Amino acid sequence: MEIPERYKYAVIPHVMIDGAAEAITFYAEAFGACELMRLEGEHGRIVHAEIDVQGSTLMLGDADAPFSAPGTGGPSVALHVYVPDVDVLTARAVAAGAELLAPPADMFYGARQSMLRDPFGHVWILLTPIIGAGAGAGA
DSSP states (O other): OOOOOOOOGEEEEEEESOOOHHHHHHHHHHHEEEEEEEEEEGGOOOOEHHHHHHHTEEEEEEEEEEEOOOOSSOOOOEEEEOOOHHHHHHHHHHTTTOOOEEEEEEOTSSSSEEEEEOTSSSSEEEEEEEEOOOOOOOO
16 A cells, blocks of 8 residues: 555544534535545444545544544544654654554554544544555545
8 A cells, every 4th residue: 555645745634523424415515525435334324534625635434432523522633644654653652742542553444553642632643554455545
């Protein structure tokens, strides 16, 4: 897997909401968004989707722990960053005071991923493509 072009050199916001399918419809109507991909879970809940809004990528999904919908008390946005070495950067972030939510692990979509919460409450998802893995949609 290589880093998809739309992810390079960007911190990609991943918003967690209740009613992600309805939000995609709204963003298409309101902003001309184009759906790039959708991964559905049980009962039609969106685990992960991506839309293009005027050339920028926005990730979104229905809120599940450790995330909450806006206004319900937990973080509603995760920040995705593709990095050269997720293990090294995860260790560095933890040493600097980040809380480790999920240690680096190889994911089914072809990336090695970790999840951290910074001291200010923001959740960061760090990813490194797994060399030789098939192309994936992202986290």
